[in-house]
Amino acid sequence: MESLLELIRGRRSIRKFTPQEVPIQEIEELLEAARWAPSGGNAQPWQFVIVTERETVEALKMVSPGLFGEPPAIIVMCFNKDRIQSTSELHYVDLGAALQNLLLMAYAKGLGCCPIASFDAEAVAELLSLPSQIQPVLLVILGYPDEDPSPPPRLPLNKLIVERI
Numbered sequence: 350m351e352s353l354l355e356l357i358r359g360r361r362s363i364r365k366f367t368p369q370e371v372p373i374q375e376i377e378e379l380l381e382a383a384r385w386a387p388s389g390g391n392a393q394p395w396q397f398v399i400v401t402e403r404e405t406v407e408a409l410k411m412v413s414p415g416l417f418g419e420p421p422a423i424i425v426m427c428f429n430k431d432r433i434q435s436t437s438e439l440h441y442v443d444l445g446a447a448l449q450n451l452l453l454m455a456y457a458k459g460l461g462c463c464p465i466a467s468f469d470a471e472a473v474a475e476l477l478s479l480p481s482q483i484q485p486v487l488l489v490i491l492g493y494p495d496e497d498p499s500p501p502p503r504l505p506l507n508k509l510i511v512e513r514i
């Protein structure tokens with residue numbers, strides 16, 4: 350348990366990467382962790398698009414104002430609308446759980462990641478020629494870390510807990 354908490358505390362958002370490519374098997378291991386996340390009604394609404402081609406990464410950057418640096422790979426986390434009735438908040442929670450599994454697995458393997466919400470979903474869908482049932486929700490930039498950022502502060506636990514009345 351100690352080491353799990355250390356892993357959770359030690360993970361950082363990484364935005365600077367070495368130019369080293371990430372082998373596809375490594376990326377698939379991250380998605381293996383993601384697919385074991387819990388989801389409401391076990392809907393498993395996620396679909397992942399792996400982007401490693403340089404030109405496609407550059408094109409994604411052009412439509413993602415919140416994406417900085419030169420990531421060697423990007424995972425586009427999407428809804429597969431064939432598996433869900435609607436894109437309700439519940440399913441965003443599902444994707445969040447899959448995201449955290451992916452981020453922790455990446456950190457445990459010496460990879461760096463950063464979730465990116467600041468992007469144009471329609472432009473990304475068009476650029477990747479995604480079928481209409483696949484809706485991009487979040488980008489995750491990925492590579493070998495070339496920075497070791499300090500942890501951004503967290504609120505203390507006593508501000509987060511409402512005592513039982």
Ligand SMILES: Cc1cc2nc3c(=O)[nH]c(=O)nc-3n(C[C@H](O)[C@H](O)[C@H](O)COP(=O)(O)O)c2cc1C
Pocket residue numbers: 360361362363364415416417463464465466467468500501
């Ligand atoms: C849903 C979500 C969206 C995010 N979007 C962006 C983004 O567009 N650009 C960016 O640089 N970081 C983004 N981040 C990273 C956060 O800024 C980062 O997680 C936060 O500052 C805490 O830092 P840490 O991840 O190192 O603990 C996002 C994180 C999450 C969970």
